Amino acid sequence: MNKNTLTQYLSMEKKTCLYDRHVALGALMSPFGGFIMPIQYSNITDEHNAVRQHCGVFDVSHMGEVRITGPDAEKYVQHIFTNDVAGAPVGQIYYGMMLYPNGGTVDDLLVYKMGENDFFLVINAANIDKDVAWMKEQTAGFDIKLDHQSDFYGQLAVQGPEAETVVEEVLGIPCKELKFYTAKVVGDIIVSRTGYTGEDGFEIYGSHEFTQQAWDKLIQSGRCKPCGLGCRDTLRFEVGLPLYGDELSADISPVMAGLSMFCKLDKPEFIGKEALVEQKANGVPQKLVGIELVDKAIPRHGYAVLNAEGEQVGEVTTGYHCLSVDKSVCMALVKTDYAKLDTPLFVQIRKKVFEGKVVKKKFYDKHYKK
Amino acid sequence: MAKFEEGLRYSESHEYIRVEGEYGYIGISDYAQHALGNVVYVDMPEVDDEVTAGEEFGAVESVKAASDLISPVSGTVVEVNEALEDTPELLNEDAFANWIIKVQLSDPSELDNLMDVEAYKAHCNE
Numbered sequence: 461m462n463k464n465t466l467t468q469y470l471s472m473e474k475k476t477c478l479y480d481r482h483v484a485l486g487a488l489m490s491p492f493g494g495f496i497m498p499i500q501y502s503n504i505t506d507e508h509n510a511v512r513q514h515c516g517v518f519d520v521s522h523m524g525e526v527r528i529t530g531p532d533a534e535k536y537v538q539h540i541f542t543n544d545v546a547g548a549p550v551g552q553i554y555y556g557m558m559l560y561p562n563g564g565t566v567d568d569l570l571v572y573k574m575g576e577n578d579f580f581l582v583i584n585a586a587n588i589d590k591d592v593a594w595m596k597e598q599t600a601g602f603d604i605k606l607d608h609q610s611d612f613y614g615q616l617a618v619q620g621p622e623a624e625t626v627v628e629e630v631l632g633i634p635c636k637e638l639k640f641y642t643a644k645v646v647g648d649i650i651v652s653r654t655g656y657t658g659e660d661g662f663e664i665y666g667s668h669e670f671t672q673q674a675w676d677k678l679i680q681s682g683r684c685k686p687c688g689l690g691c692r693d694t695l696r697f698e699v700g701l702p703l704y705g706d707e708l709s710a711d712i713s714p715v716m717a718g719l720s721m722f723c724k725l726d727k728p729e730f731i732g733k734e735a736l737v738e739q740k741a742n743g744v745p746q747k748l749v750g751i752e753l754v755d756k757a758i759p760r761h762g763y764a765v766l767n768a769e770g771e772q773v774g775e776v777t778t779g780y781h782c783l784s785v786d787k788s789v790c791m792a793l794v795k796t797d798y799a800k801l802d803t804p805l806f807v808q809i810r811k812k813v814f815e816g817k818v819v820k821k822k823f824y825d826k827h828y829k830k
Numbered sequence: 831m832a833k834f835e836e837g838l839r840y841s842e843s844h845e846y847i848r849v850e851g852e853y854g855y856i857g858i859s860d861y862a863q864h865a866l867g868n869v870v871y872v873d874m875p876e877v878d879d880e881v882t883a884g885e886e887f888g889a890v891e892s893v894k895a896a897s898d899l900i901s902p903v904s905g906t907v908v909e910v911n912e913a914l915e916d917t918p919e920l921l922n923e924d925a926f927a928n929w930i931i932k933v934q935l936s937d938p939s940e941l942d943n944l945m946d947v948e949a950y951k952a953h954c955n956e
Contacts, residue, residue: 756871781870
């Protein structure tokens with residue numbers, strides 16, 4: 461039934477080390493970020509609910525990894541990264557962005573402190589080439605080694621309220637004591653209490669061979685549902701987590717996206733800091749908001765957001781019928797005058813205009829285990 | 831596996847029409863609802879709207895995507911299936927029993943451009 465298999469085999473997109481397993485499971489495969497990735501195995505709703513209620517596993521081997529080591533590693537990370545890693549304990553993880561000097565976003569990423577002057581950076585698949593080139597351009601004057609490791613690492617995300625027991629019992633990886641946003645090395649693998657779903661969960665980085673064996677164990681255990689990128693997007697969206705390309709871009713700064721808390725303006729310097737200081741002082745022309753619609757029609761990326769007079773004042777960045785709360789909602793970048801809570805806004809969906817209002821852009825509460 | 835119903839005419843874009851006299855009931859095939867996944871919203875025209883063969887008359891929204899509905903025939907909408915407004919998932923439960931619009935045909939010869947069930951099956955397996 462998988463009619464596209466041959467086309468996919470012949471395509472230019474890269475495959476992860478689990479590609480054959482996805483096809484064998486009958487996944488709907490589609491290009492994402494330069495890779496052929498599983499969008500869904502059964503259906504998005506069931507996979508979404510499995511992660512909210514039990515446990516799901518995602519192949520996220522398409523994500524990129526870069527290791528920064530050397531005497532100036534911390535100084536270099538502080539220079540290219542908006543969050544503050546100074547004096548962090550080993551194992552601590554930080555979320556933040558790399559910015560252009562004008563405050564636009566190169567990428568959002570996780571930075572793992574693996575040791576003194578030893579950092580592990582996890583970047584978005586679609587941005588790997590751009591990010592690595594950008595990072596290399598910024599190395600002048602720093603005594604560091606930049607090691608691009610994306611082709612070595614596979615990555616699994618085990619997510620959901622049962623993730624902890626599944627990782628411990630099925631994979632035999634001790635993780636109970638691992639705190640939120642920390643990591644540890646177990647043999648040749650890195651395991652962290654992180655994720656992109658709003659649930660408790662773990663991300664596990666290892667060789668392709670390890671990743672394949674761990675995936676097989678998880679699937680064969682029957683305690684962990686294979687989940688595709690379709691529900692990864694619905695899960696991250698409804699807890700208000702941004703996706704680069706939708707909520708962040710070269711034109712969307714973290715201040716516009718409401719992510720200032722991950723940009724430490726009290727740091728001595730980082731690329732883009734001056735632009736953010738200026739944006740905080742003088743305001744930004746557009747802001748990211750949540751919009752909840754009265755009706756059930758679904759606002760999608762790129763649809764126009766209108767004010768009560770029918771003038772376009774913004775654009776939808778991501779929208780769904782939110783599965784966990786049964787409402788049609790979206791995130792949208794709108795003119796700052798329209799960003800206040802409860803402001804009436806309208807979304808043009810095909811030929812019709814649907815009424816809504818500004819709400820918090822977190823449509824469902826996160827359930828992290830901290 | 832998708833079900834196929836005999837006696838209907840099908841379009842390449844996976845709509846079906848069940849003709850009764852001068853009227854036709856238009857919906858999406860079981861193959862289409864499978865491919866879409868959980869339907870969460872159906873955007874329908876209003877009674878008395880004109881539809882044109884080969885042109886969009888509404889949309890079906892699944893979690894994944896919005897898919898335009900293309901009318902297999904030309905005519906006037908005489909009824910819309912209001913049950914789909916509150917329970918769009920009826921399309922997943924039984925796509926053939928739950929038509930979307932009822933149309934008064936303006937040019938029944940357009941039906942000759944559509945596929946019978948065998949041709950449609952072959953189309954889905956291409």
